[in-house]
Amino acid sequence: MRSRIRRAVAAVVVLTVIGSTTAATGRPDPYDAPGPLPELSAGTLNAHYEAARREIVRARATALRVGDGGRVRALSAFLSPGRRFLSFDARGHGRAVEVIGDLAGADRVAVVVPGADSTLASYDSGKFVGGGSRALYDRALDERARADGAGTRLAVIAWLGYDTPSTLGPGVLGTARAGDGARGLRRLVTDLHRTNAHARFALLCHSYGSVVCAKAAHPLASQPVDEIALFGSPGTTKRDAAALGTPAHVWAGRARGDWMRYVPNVRFLGVGFGADPVSRGFGAEVFDAGSGPHSGYLRPGSRALGNLTLIALGRDREVTRA
Numbered sequence: 001m002r003s004r005i006r007r008a009v010a011a012v013v014v015l016t017v018i019g020s021t022t023a024a025t026g027r028p029d030p031y032d033a034p035g036p037l038p039e040l041s042a043g044t045l046n047a048h049y050e051a052a053r054r055e056i057v058r059a060r061a062t063a064l065r066v067g068d069g070g071r072v073r074a075l076s077a078f079l080s081p082g083r084r085f086l087s088f089d090a091r092g093h094g095r096a097v098e099v100i101g102d103l104a105g106a107d108r109v110a111v112v113v114p115g116a117d118s119t120l121a122s123y124d125s126g127k128f129v130g131g132g133s134r135a136l137y138d139r140a141l142d143e144r145a146r147a148d149g150a151g152t153r154l155a156v157i158a159w160l161g162y163d164t165p166s167t168l169g170p171g172v173l174g175t176a177r178a179g180d181g182a183r184g185l186r187r188l189v190t191d192l193h194r195t196n197a198h199a200r201f202a203l204l205c206h207s208y209g210s211v212v213c214a215k216a217a218h219p220l221a222s223q224p225v226d227e228i229a230l231f232g233s234p235g236t237t238k239r240d241a242a243a244l245g246t247p248a249h250v251w252a253g254r255a256r257g258d259w260m261r262y263v264p265n266v267r268f269l270g271v272g273f274g275a276d277p278v279s280r281g282f283g284a285e286v287f288d289a290g291s292g293p294h295s296g297y298l299r300p301g302s303r304a305l306g307n308l309t310l311i312a313l314g315r316d317r318e319v320t321r322a
């Protein structure tokens with residue numbers, strides 16, 4: 001029965017790709033390119049925050065002018081007091097890199113890497129990178145409170161730093177978007193390490209974001225990345241965890257309600273992503289991701305969020321295994 005379901009899902013995916021089109025609409029993008037930023041460092045953090053805020057204000061004005069209601073709502077929320085962005089680009093589906101917590105003073109930094117369908121309009125949803133990253137940060141604050149304020153200080157980076165593919169588009173079955181994302185992720189972690197030289201890093205990589213992290217893992221081997229968690233992953237294009245070429249502790253998790261379990265783990269002619277990271281042969285340490293849906297790993301109160309928070313904090317012994 002399960003094999004028939006897998007074949008049916010595979011057929012639907014292939015038909016979706018065949019029926020998709022990558023033709024441009026021909027309409028010019030109304031949003032301007034962002035201005036240049038200084039090299040990121042502890043001394044330029046505030047300059048980055050201020051520059052990103054100016055870009056958000058400018059983009060919101062454009063959204064109002066062109067009647068882009070979804071962008072107006074999203075960017076108005078971005079401008080709420082206390083929110084800080086390292087960078088922002090309104091063009092296309094948009095890119096935004098948000099800092100949650102004290103980046104310069106953190107003991108550890110978790111970078112949340114999203115998968116398909118992540119855009120500025122969906123950014124703050126609990127199903128996507130902004131809302132999920134705040135849930136992670138809040139859970140880490142709870143852990144610190146239970147330790148009477150003596151626990152690890154965590155900063156979270158909500159990283160919409162690449163052009164994510166659409167679930168219903170052909171790009172979601174290839175690695176071109178992941179390659180672009182991996183280069184951006186490598187630059188980000190290098191910049192963050194220059195900003196906070198004593199912090200250790202965790203990469204928390206959801207769905208297609210796990211392909212991004214897999215491509216970035218070896219180039220980041222010289223950086224202080226000691227945890228990589230792949231969750232809801234379709235595969236990484238690597239045969240096993242060792243092939244990632246990283247000294248980091250590699251984790252994998254899949255919730256029991258995640259439809260990703262029906263996607264065939266194959267790679268042929270550059271299509272698909274190969275071995276399943278939660279399989280015994282892949283060699284990652286498998287954590288208990290609970291029973292939620294594909295979009296529910298960072299849902300407040302979930303088993304997955306609890307374990308991903310412990311991974312982000314470097315508290316490996318307390319993570320519950322599957």
